[in-house]
Amino acid sequence: MKSLQAFITDFLEYLEVERGRSARTIRNYDFYLRRFAQFAGNILPPKITRETVHRYRLFLNRLEQGRQEVTLKKSTQNYHLIALRSFLKYLSRHDVASLPAEQIELAKQSKRTVDFLEADELARLLAMPQKIHSGLIALRDKAILELLFSAGLRVSELTGLKIEQINLKRDEFTVRGKGDKPRLCFLSDSAKEAIRGYLERRRDPSPFLFVSHDRAKSGRKDGGPLTPRSVERSVEHYAVSAGITKKITPHTLRHTFATDLLMSGADIRSVQSMLGHESITTTQVYTHITNSQMKEVHKRFHGKQKS
Secondary structure, three states, X not given: OOOHHHXXXXXXXXXXXXXXXXXXXXXXXXXXXXXXXXXXXXXXXHHOOHXXXXXXXXXXXXXXXXXXXXXXXXXXXXXXXXXHHHHHHXXXXXXXXXXXXXXXXXXXXXXXXXXXXXXXXXXXXXXXXXXXXXXXXXXHHHHHXXXXXXXXXXXXXXXXXXXXXXXXXXXXXXXXXXHHOEEEEEOOHHHHHHHHHHHHHOOOOOOEOOEOOOHHHHOXXXXXXXXXXHHHHHHHHHHHHOOOOOOOOHHHHHHHHHHHXXXXXXXXXXXXXXXXXXXXXXXXXXXXXXXXXXXXXXXXXXXXXXX
16 A cells, blocks of 8 residues: 555645646645644554544644744644545545544634724725825726725735736626636726726736836836735735724735625625635625624614604
C-alpha cells in the first residue's frame, strides 16, 4: 500500500484535475494534510483511528503560533479538520480502508458576527476618494468602492477583472469565484457611471479593469493590475478618513451588499446566488442581522397609535 504522503498527493491532484479547485485551496489543503501526516508519523490510511484524530486535535488546540505564542483559533483548527474529512471521503470513494469521515466532528465555535456599514457610513466612504485625491486615482478608487458595494465581490474577484468582462450596456458581468464557478453580477447606476468615468480617462494598454497609476512603484508603463492587498489598504484608509471607527475591509462592503439586499426584502436564496455561496448555511449568517433589525423596527413603530 502507498504511504499516507503519496495518497495525499493523489488527493491534491484529484482536487486540481477532477474538482477544479483553485490553486489557493489546493495550497491550503496541502499544508493542512502534510501537517497531519507529519504529526501522525506518515502512517498508512488503515492506521488512522479516532484516537489518532483525538490526539491530533489536542495538538492543534495547544499549537502556538508566532512570537506572541498565540494558539490556533477554533476556525483555523476546523480548517485542518475539514481538509482531513475531505481526504478521508476521497479514500473511501477509492476503496481505501481508513477512518470514516463522518466520525470527525468540528470544534464548536461562537456564532460568527458580521460587520456592515450603516447608510450614512456608506455614503461617507463612497465620497472619500474624490475628497482626498484627484484625477485617475480618485476616479479609480470611487469605481472600486461602488463596484464592491454594487456586486458584493470578493477582493480577489475584483482585482482579477478585465475590461472586456464588463458590459456597461447590459449592466452586468460574470466573475469566476471560489471553485472557479461562474457567477452573474449586476451593476448599479452609480457603479456603472463610476466605471465609465474612470475608463474614459484611461490611456494605458492594460486589459485589467483596475490598475496601479504609480509607475515608479510598479515599474511598468501600464502600472499593472492592483493587488488585493493594495485595495485592502485603500479601503481601510478611506474608512479612517471618513471617520468610521470600526475596522472596514473590502469584505465589509460585501457584507453590506448582502445585508442591504435582505433588509430591502430580497429572499435568501437569491442573495446566496449573488454571493456565490455553495451552501445556504453560509448565507444564513446574515439573517441574524436582519432579524435584529426587524426587532428594532417592531419596537420603534408597533402599537404607537394606541392611546
